Amino acid sequence: MITGNIITLNESKNIVECIQSLQSVCDEIYVIDSLSSDNTVELARQHGAIVVEQPYLGDGIQKNVVLQHAKNDWILSIDADERLTPEAIEEIKALDLTSTSFDAFAFKRRNYIGSRWIKHCGWYPDQCTRLYNKNKTRFADVKQHASVKAEHVKLLSHDIIHYSFENLGQLFAKPNRNFSTRAAKIMYKKGKRANAFSPFVHGLSAFIRKYLFQRGFLGGVDGMTVALSAAVNSYLKYAKLLEYQRDPKVLENEDFNKVW
Incomplete structure (x- = not known):
């Protein structure tokens, strides 16, 4: 099974759809919240997420907080403004995570401005590793631009969506x-x-x-x-x-x- 992981700060506009996206493949979802002043925490709990309130430590360090709590070996970490596509959901469901030789799985990410998919300027394919075995790898403990550093990574066929900017x-x-x-x-x-x-x-x-x-x-x-x-x-x-x-x-x- 898979533990979903979302770090948040004032993400009331995004958190419900993000949680719903993960619920298709995760049997538990953690929201690591950086002391939001809106109703992010309330919405997250209402929709079944486990909330851990943690002052912001920096990108990679914050994303690794979930490792102290997750019951599963496999972690799927996405940001609040990201979504799994239906195709990505089906591909994740088809993975045999109990016997795979891979440490982690990567996605191509579609970055949007408004409803416009930006396919150039290095914005696509924006490959990012988000599904990983916590016993073999984790996010780098850095404060900005953190990524999962794994030796054996498989790039999946289907994308995740990133609503980068509203306009x-x-x-x-x-x-x-x-x-x-x-x-x-x-x-x-x-x-x-x-x-x-x-x-x-x-x-x-x-x-x-x-x-x-x-x-x-x-x-x-x-x-x-x-x-x-x-x-x-x-x-x-x-x-x-x-x-x-x-x-x-x-x-x-x-x-x-x-x-x-």
Whole structure:
């Protein structure tokens, strides 16, 4: 049997459909909640999930909290804004997890903006390992961009869905508000430094990678927009790092103990 795992923070819009998606293949579901201020916890419990309230520890560390509680060897970890497709559900049901030689199974992930599946800019196939044997592997204990590191992984044929952003406004607002500041803080704490050219060079490089090398130009307006968003995010990350270096007042007012 399989234990479902979802980490949450204020996911009342998503949590019910996410739990329902997992219920097709999981006999227990854990929601590891980072002290939500909305009714995420209430909704999760109403729909049969076991809730563990845990202040956020960082991506991989938070996803590994379930290992202390899960009764099953196999863990299926998805985010609140992700769903299993009906085809993926049937493929998971057909797996023989008791005798498989694989440590984990990976999916291709379809990333959406609104109802639009973004197939370029490196957004598809966005391969991610989500079903794994806890006795053989786990998420890396890192605070950002965590992934399951397994030696024997099989890529399944069917996809999971990721409702990445509700609209283009979120595409620009979320990374620019959260990710770039977080990344700049982490780089500064690690001793990395920027110069006056760094924001421009990294921003331009991000755009070229997304739009040309990852064929964003084939995605029309959405491809251009995703590439621009990546450029802005990269630009801001290094601009903020440079600001920490050159403006003592900004540095003094920033709390580096609250990166997360």
